[in-house]
Amino acid sequence: MADQQNIAQAARREWMGLLARTPEEALMTLWGEFETPPSFVWLRNPEVGGVMVRGQTGGTGAPFNLGEMTVTRCSLVLQDGTVGHGYVQGRSKGKAEVAALIDALMQTEAATEVRAQIIAPLSQKMQVSKTARAAKAAATKVEFFTMVRGED
Amino acid sequence: MYVAVKGGEKAIENAHAWLAEERRGSTDIAELSIAQIREQLSLAVNRVMAEGSLYDPNLVALAIKQARGDLIEAIFLIRAYRTTLPRFGYSNPVETGQMTCDRRISATFKDAPGGQVLGPTFDYTHRLLDFKLAAEGEVPDAPEGQPRTEPTPHITEFLQGEDIIQDEPVSDAIPGDLTREPMEFPAGRPLRLQSLTRGDEGFVLGMAYSTQRGYARNHAFVGELRIGKVAIEMDIPELGFAIEIGEVELTECETVNQFTGSKTEPPQFTRGYGLVFGQSERKSIAMALVDRALRWKELGEDNLGAPAQDEEFVLSHADNIQATGFLEHIKLPHYVDFQSELELVRKLRREAEERITQKEAAE
Numbered sequence: 001m002a003d004q005q006n007i008a009q010a011a012r013r014e015w016m017g018l019l020a021r022t023p024e025e026a027l028m029t030l031w032g033e034f035e036t037p038p039s040f041v042w043l044r045n046p047e048v049g050g051v052m053v054r055g056q057t058g059g060t061g062a063p064f065n066l067g068e069m070t071v072t073r074c075s076l077v078l079q080d081g082t083v084g085h086g087y088v089q090g091r092s093k094g095k096a097e098v099a100a101l102i103d104a105l106m107q108t109e110a111a112t113e114v115r116a117q118i119i120a121p122l123s124q125k126m127q128v129s130k131t132a133r134a135a136k137a138a139a140t141k142v143e144f145f146t147m148v149r150g151e152d
Numbered sequence: 153m154y155v156a157v158k159g160g161e162k163a164i165e166n167a168h169a170w171l172a173e174e175r176r177g178s179t180d181i182a183e184l185s186i187a188q189i190r191e192q193l194s195l196a197v198n199r200v201m202a203e204g205s206l207y208d209p210n211l212v213a214l215a216i217k218q219a220r221g222d223l224i225e226a227i228f229l230i231r232a233y234r235t236t237l238p239r240f241g242y243s244n245p246v247e248t249g250q251m252t253c254d255r256r257i258s259a260t261f262k263d264a265p266g267g268q269v270l271g272p273t274f275d276y277t278h279r280l281l282d283f284k285l286a287a288e289g290e291v292p293d294a295p296e297g298q299p300r301t302e303p304t305p306h307i308t309e310f311l312q313g314e315d316i317i318q319d320e321p322v323s324d325a326i327p328g329d330l331t332r333e334p335m336e337f338p339a340g341r342p343l344r345l346q347s348l349t350r351g352d353e354g355f356v357l358g359m360a361y362s363t364q365r366g367y368a369r370n371h372a373f374v375g376e377l378r379i380g381k382v383a384i385e386m387d388i389p390e391l392g393f394a395i396e397i398g399e400v401e402l403t404e405c406e407t408v409n410q411f412t413g414s415k416t417e418p419p420q421f422t423r424g425y426g427l428v429f430g431q432s433e434r435k436s437i438a439m440a441l442v443d444r445a446l447r448w449k450e451l452g453e454d455n456l457g458a459p460a461q462d463e464e465f466v467l468s469h470a471d472n473i474q475a476t477g478f479l480e481h482i483k484l485p486h487y488v489d490f491q492s493e494l495e496l497v498r499k500l501r502r503e504a505e506e507r508i509t510q511k512e513a514a515e
Contacts, residue, residue, distance in 0.1 A: 009393055017396030021399050047238065049238040050238070051239075051241055051397060052239065052241070052243065052329065052331075053207070053384055054242055054327070055246055055402075056248075056320075057320055058308065058406065059308075059425070059427075060249075060320045062323035062342055063324070063325070063327050064341070064345040065327055066345075067206065067349065068205060068237070068331075069243075087388060089384075090398075091208065130252060135298070136295070136296055137254050137255070138297030138299050139297035140271055141269045141270075141297065142267065144263075
C-alpha cells in the first residue's frame with residue numbers, strides 16, 4: 001500500500017516537474033491538439049509569485065539564499081472531483097492552468113491518453129535538447145597529450 | 153526665505169515622451185524584440201538577473217529594453233518588480249553536483265573525472281574584433297561529441313577524501329534573508345553569500361582583485377568552475393511532497409586556498425565559494441575570492457586591516473541599487489537645504505568682512 005503510494009507520488013512528481021520546466025509554446029501546442037478541455041472550478045486562481053532559491057556553501061554545506069525565481073501556481077477541481085495543481089516556472093497564467101488540468105487528468109482514466117499525447121512528446125523533446133547541449137559540451141572537452149622531451 | 157513651489161508636471165511629461173522617442177532611436181532601424189535581447193544579449197540578461205536577484209530571462213530582457221541598455225537601471229526595475237511578488241516559499245538547496253554542465257574546468261587537477269570541458273567560452277579567443285558579425289550570415293552548427301549522461305563530481309570531493317581540505321559540514325540551519333530583515337553585523341557566511349551574489353559585479357571584482365594584489369592575500373586556485381542548469385525543487389504543502397518547479401542556469405566557483413594553519417586549524421586547504429545566476433563566470437570567481445577573504449575570523453587568521461576583510465565595508469557597499477539610489481538623489485531638488493547653506497555662507501562672509509573692517513579701524 002505504502003509502496004503503491006510512493007510509486008504514485010514519484011510518477012506525479014515526474015509529470016509535475018516536467019510541466020514546470022517545459023517551454024510554454026511546446027506545451028500549448030500539444031494541449032491545443034488535445035481533445036476539448038474538461039470543465040473545472042477554480043480552487044485557487046492563477047497567481048504569479050516568487051520562490052527564493054537556496055544554495056549551499058561549498059556546494060554541500062550550510063544553506064544560503066541565492067535569489068528569487070518567478071513561479072505561477074493555481075489549483076482546480078474537475079467535475080468528477082479530481083484536484084489538479086499547477087506550479088510552473090515563469091509568469092504565464094495560461095501555462096499554469098494547462099499544467100493543473102493535465103495534473104488532474106493524469107489522475108483519471110484519461111491518463112494513458114494524456115501521457116501518450118502530451119507528457120511523452122514533451123519529455124522526449126526536452127531530452128533531445130538536453131542531449132544536444134551535452135553533445136556540444138562533450139566536443140569542447142580537452143584531450144591532453146604530453147610532449148616527449150628529446151634530451152637523451 | 154523659502155516659498156513652496158509646485159510645477160514641473162508638464163516638463164516631466166514631455167521629458168518622458170522624449171525619453172520614449174530616444175529609446176526607440178531612428179525608426180529607419182528595425183525595433184529590438186524582447187526575444188532578441190534574451191537570446192542575443194544573454195550575458196547582459198544574466199547579469200541583470202543576478203544583481204536584480206530574480207531569475208526570469210523574459211522579464212529581464214524587457215527591463216534592459218526599457219532601460220535603454222543601462223544595466224543598473226534595468227536591475228533597479230527588476231528589484232522594484234520583485235517587491236510586488238508574493239513569496240510562495242523557499243526552494244530546497246540546489247544540488248550543484250547534479251548540474252548538467254555546459255562548462256566545467258579545474259585549474260588544479262588536469263585529469264579530473266568528467267574532464268575539462270570548455271563550453272561556449274571567450275577564453276582563448278584573440279579579442280580581435282570580428283567584422284564578420286557586422287554582416288548578416290549563417291552560423292555553422294557547433295561540433296558534437298559523445299554526450300555525458302552521468303553527473304559530474306565536484307573536484308573538492310577528491311581533496312576531501314584525503315582530508316587535506318576544510319570540510320563544508322551539512323547543515324539545515326535556516327539562513328537569514330536580507331530581502332526580509334535589514335542586514336546586521338556580524339552577518340555570518342550565509343548572509344554574506346546572499347549579499348555578494350546580488351552585489352555589483354564591478355565592485356565585487358574590484359574587491360577580489362585587491363586580495364590578489366596583496367590586500368589580505370590568500371592565494372586562490374580555481375579548484376573548479378562549472379556552468380549549467382540545475383533543477384529547483386520546493387516542498388508543496390498542498391501535495392505533501394517536493395516537486396521541481398523549474399530549472400535555472402548557475403555558475404559555481406570553488407576556490408582552493410593555501411592555508412598554513414592557525415591556532416585552531418591544522419595546515420590544510422581552505423575554500424571560497426561563488427554561486428551566481430546565469431553564465432556569470434567573472435562574478436562567480438570574484439565572489440569566491442571575497443568570500444574567502446571575509447572568512448578570516450572563523451579560520452583564525454590575522455585581521456590585516458584590508459578592505460576585503462572588512463565585512464561591514466564590503467557588504468554595505470556591494471549593492472549597486474542602494475548605492476545609486478543614494479548617489480543619484482543628490483541631483484534632485486534640494487532648494488531648501490541649499491537656501492539655508494547660502495544664508496549661512498553669506499552670514500559668515502558678512503561677519504568676516506566686519507571683523508576686517510573693525511581691525512583696520514582700530515589700527
